Amino acid sequence: MRTTFSWAKWIANLYRDTHPSHYYYVLAKVLSDDLANTLRTLSLNHLDQRNSLGHVLDVGCGRGQFDFLISLFNNVESLTGVDLDARKIVVANKALACWNIDQPLATPIKFKVGDATALGEGCYDTILLFDVFNTLEHSEQHVILAQLASRLNDGGRLFVRESIRGDGPSVSKWLEPLARKFGTNIGRNMAFPTYEQLCSCVQVAGLEIIAERTSPLLKSRFLTLKKATSHAH
Numbered sequence: 449m450r451t452t453f454s455w456a457k458w459i460a461n462l463y464r465d466t467h468p469s470h471y472y473y474v475l476a477k478v479l480s481d482d483l484a485n486t487l488r489t490l491s492l493n494h495l496d497q498r499n500s501l502g503h504v505l506d507v508g509c510g511r512g513q514f515d516f517l518i519s520l521f522n523n524v525e526s527l528t529g530v531d532l533d534a535r536k537i538v539v540a541n542k543a544l545a546c547w548n549i550d551q552p553l554a555t556p557i558k559f560k561v562g563d564a565t566a567l568g569e570g571c572y573d574t575i576l577l578f579d580v581f582n583t584l585e586h587s588e589q590h591v592i593l594a595q596l597a598s599r600l601n602d603g604g605r606l607f608v609r610e611s612i613r614g615d616g617p618s619v620s621k622w623l624e625p626l627a628r629k630f631g632t633n634i635g636r637n638m639a640f641p642t643y644e645q646l647c648s649c650v651q652v653a654g655l656e657i658i659a660e661r662t663s664p665l666l667k668s669r670f671l672t673l674k675k676a677t678s679h680a681h
């Protein structure tokens with residue numbers, strides 16, 4: 449997997465047993481979305497001395513393409529992807545069957561249907577929330593980061609990617625209403641937060657922003673949030 453195109457094709461090929469539209473969606477997404485590059489270089493910029501993402505939860509994982517990518521390029525002990533849309537979980541699980549054939553010794557991954565606001569039991573070292581914040585009701589947006597922070601182990605990381613109201617036009621803000629209109633994406637709401645609203649949720653959750661970058665193309669923000677380590681007294 450030397451070039452971007454060859455590993456993008458390798459990931460898209462995991463979707464070979466699904467409708468061809470998923471193969472081409474994943475190929476285009478991984479090639480064009482700079483989240484792919486950010487996730488490939490996480491170990492360099494965003495991790496602590498463990499240099500591992502540990503046990504990972506991806507909330508609103510969609511078809512799961514970024515979960516395969518993150519597992520290929522980082523140390524990951526286990527990964528669980530959860531999404532409200534059962535159709536996407538079917539696609540993700542078909543790709544997972546190919547992953548288990550193509551990478552039999554790789555990270556154990558599982559995908560299941562679930563709601564970001566009702567995740568059940570379990571604690572994680574890393575939680576991902578990519579382009580999902582805007583899909584939640586305003587009342588849910590206020591508490592989601594705090595809910596996820598409570599699921600992080602000490603020193604854990606929450607990676608949030610979101611388009612920001614007030615950051616100007618962006619591809620995501622333009623594509624999401626179309627995806628909703630044609631039924632390819634679902635969500636209870638479509639409300640992009642202002643940067644101040646997002647930061648206020650970060651603060652309420654007791655999290656700290658340790659790195660941040662804005663995508664030049666999509667104009668969305670990628671925040672690396674850290675949960676403070678609790679000290680035994």
Ligand SMILES: C[S@@+](CC[C@H](N)C(=O)[O-])C[C@H]1O[C@@H](n2cnc3c(N)ncnc32)[C@H](O)[C@@H]1O
Binds near residue numbers: 584634636
């Ligand atoms: C724009 S897509 C992003 C998918 C994936 N995170 C990615 O970056 O490719 C938003 C996803 O959030 C999911 N979603 C919407 N509301 C949700 C909820 N309440 N709980 C879990 N997932 C939800 C949708 O089904 C969709 O797959």
